[in-house]
Amino acid sequence: MPNPLIEIQHLSKRYGSIWALRDITLNVEAGTRLTLLGPNGSGKTTLIRILARLSSPSSGSLKMFGSDLHTQGDEVRKQIGVVSHTSFLYPALTAVENLTFYAGMFGVSQTTETIESLLYEVGLLERQHDLVRTFSRGMQQRLAIARAILHQPTLLLFDEPYSGLDGAAVNLLQHILTNIHHEGRTIILTTHNYRSGLDFCDQAAVLVSGRLVYYGSPAHIRIAAKNPDFPETPGDVHP
Numbered sequence: 384m385p386n387p388l389i390e391i392q393h394l395s396k397r398y399g400s401i402w403a404l405r406d407i408t409l410n411v412e413a414g415t416r417l418t419l420l421g422p423n424g425s426g427k428t429t430l431i432r433i434l435a436r437l438s439s440p441s442s443g444s445l446k447m448f449g450s451d452l453h454t455q456g457d458e459v460r461k462q463i464g465v466v467s468h469t470s471f472l473y474p475a476l477t478a479v480e481n482l483t484f485y486a487g488m489f490g491v492s493q494t495t496e497t498i499e500s501l502l503y504e505v506g507l508l509e510r511q512h513d514l515v516r517t518f519s520r521g522m523q524q525r526l527a528i529a530r531a532i533l534h535q536p537t538l539l540l541f542d543e544p545y546s547g548l549d550g551a552a553v554n555l556l557q558h559i560l561t562n563i564h565h566e567g568r569t570i571i572l573t574t575h576n577y578r579s580g581l582d583f584c585d586q587a588a589v590l591v592s593g594r595l596v597y598y599g600s601p602a603h604i605r606i607a608a609k610n611p612d613f614p615e616t617p618g619d620v621h622p
């Protein structure tokens with residue numbers, strides 16, 4: 384049996400007196416679609432940021448791609464694509480200029496063709512020469528998704544990827560996520576929407592006050608949702 388893609392052991396993160404994550408132990412196998420669920424402030428973004436190498440744990444261990452984080456640098460980042468609350472886009476550059484910049488950073492070849500097909504995929508080809516600062520929030524989110532998948536990373540991290548997207552863009556994102564999954568990549572996403580989160584995933588983790596309180600298949604989580612101690616779920620968790 385190969386090692387998991389991600390091995391998290393007894394990981395905690397503290398901001399001053401606030402424990403954003405407490406003693407999280409979790410393995411993620413390659414090719415898994417994992418949804419992180421939980422109420423506001425439960426630690427979902429903190430966990431995504433640590434996995435994305437944007438933040439460090441206060442204690443515990445984290446292995447990704449078989450190695451301890453402390454022994455790896457940019458090579459790990461090249462294997463990760465992130466959509467987070469920060470778009471990482473440059474507002475004074477056009478859509479195509481943003482993607483060209485990141486393509487160079489990630490060493491992506493066949494740049495023009497790759498970038499045009501990505502912009503087509505996220506429905507922004509006609510706006511490719513417009514400055515990002517003129518884009519709506521949803522359009523910026525679409526471009527952030529294109530930026531995250533541009534270098535075909537092994538691991539995709541999406542923090543509330545549906546936020547700001549209209550119905551058409553939600554369908555488009557679901558199509559992209561399905562393609563990524565069929566290519567064998569690993570996807571971890573956070574959402575407040577239990578129903579779409581559980582519909583999407585192979586495994587789900589429920590965080591409450593920084594603790595991992597439930598972990599398992601969508602069917603397992605739907606059964607657990609009947610427990611009185613299960614966190615309040617916005618909307619129905621059942622299909």
Ligand SMILES: Nc1ncnc2c1ncn2[C@@H]1O[C@H](COP(=O)(O)OP(=O)(O)OP(=O)(O)O)[C@@H](O)[C@H]1O
Nearest residue numbers: 398401402403421422423424425426427428429430
């Ligand atoms: N940079 C920071 N400085 C201080 N506290 C922080 C910081 N980032 C997060 N926290 C705290 O850590 C806890 C977890 O926050 P986090 O953003 O990870 O939760 P979340 O589950 O993503 O919430 P939401 O669903 O509202 O996005 C919260 O109590 C939050 O206030």
